[in-house]
Amino acid sequence: MPAVIMKTCPLCDAVPFHIGRDRTGRDAICVQCERCGLFSITEQALCILEPKQKPLLSAYCRRVPTGPEAPTILSTNIEELIRTLPEYTPPEKLDNLLVLIAQMTAGLGDYTTFSAKRDYPLLIARDADEVTFLRSGLTELGYITGTNDGFLVTLDGWKRLEEIRKAGRASNRAFVAMWFHESMNTLYNNAIEPAISKAGYHALRIDRHEHVNRIDDEIIAQIRRSRFMVADFTGQRYGVYFEAGMMLGLGRTVIWMCDKNELDEDKLHFDVRQFNFIAYESPEDAKTRLYNRILAIEGEGPGQFQKPG
Ligand SMILES: [Zn+2]
Missing domain, CATH: 3.40.50.10140 (Toll/interleukin-1 receptor homology (TIR) domain)
Structure with a gap:
């Protein structure tokens, strides 16, 4: 049974906090993963899942607000879930990353708790490497500064965030x-x-x-x-x-x-x-x-x- 032998998250291959039988009695496995969040997936869906669908489903599961019921991936809804994801242009992705880094910052001048390895699904990125690439873009623009050990939003970055916020207004x-x-x-x-x-x-x-x-x-x-x-x-x-x-x-x-x-x-x-x-x-x-x-x-x-x- 996959629920017993599975050791890694079926969507991202990270070691999850928890893997077990879906408690609603469905033929599904419930996974709690730091990257993908909490979700259920049926064994039938596991069998037909294609590699290119995994990061997208990971993004879907991590991005939906956690309600009383976790998202459930069925063999019949994989494409439908993927279709709900917006498609961002590279400049939009840069802005989204900056917003996310700022959201995970306690205050001005503090290091962010954002982690490319853990949080790439929030940006609908393929993997952490894509986010690292975007991060170097933000560094070149002067919006963030620091190293892998800790990085933060610069004052220019906060100005850019203000512009993003007002974009609709303008x-x-x-x-x-x-x-x-x-x-x-x-x-x-x-x-x-x-x-x-x-x-x-x-x-x-x-x-x-x-x-x-x-x-x-x-x-x-x-x-x-x-x-x-x-x-x-x-x-x-x-x-x-x-x-x-x-x-x-x-x-x-x-x-x-x-x-x-x-x-x-x-x-x-x-x-x-x-x-x-x-x-x-x-x-x-x-x-x-x-x-x-x-x-x-x-x-x-x-x-x-x-x-x-
Ligand atoms: Zn995962």
Whole structure:
């Protein structure tokens, strides 16, 4: 039985803290590894696992938040789990590494506890060597300094981190989260898009047909790159709630909108009712009020959003 003879982590070959039978009674093995985190994998999945899939699954398992149930790798979900991972460009990887090093630093001038050997899955890297390569890039840029025995973020590095944080803020794009149904076209074409353009921003509308109603990496990346979000809740779509929640989590402005009739009928989920909604009566009304609201966010600092009205 693999659970008995296995000595190393099936994903990264490190010696794990724990290897044992999955306690839920599935035909699976539960592994607790310092690189890959806590996960379960079925014996069937173990049999078909390809070497190139291992670092990606390791990244998946380590990056998902630990909830009540650990991620489970099945023979049928390997590709699906891998597909959820974002693909970063080399400059994005450099930034991500800098952010991670800083997150694992207690305070200014302290050494980081980040370890390429242990933490490479967090960067979706192939192995520790890839991270070592990126690390030398950060050293050349002057963002970190030190040796293998200890390294830290320089003042230039902290400046760069500030730039990364503000990257979304400097953007001229506005993400539009709404129900993309033909009944909403007039609102978009005559109110939302013109109000955003008039205020000097570019409206970003993701074509739902391409994304089959899925909140995928492309949508998440576009949200991250946007200065603010216009979220119209008319039609009560789950995607709009998710996207607005994500934007709030990023500490950026969400402009809340809804058809007045739906607001009056109390259709909004109670979680969002405290926000200052633009309850419009017509596209013309929506356009004017949205435009004014966009101008109002200019004075806000990062980390703030609409206060209850
Ligand atoms: Zn592992």
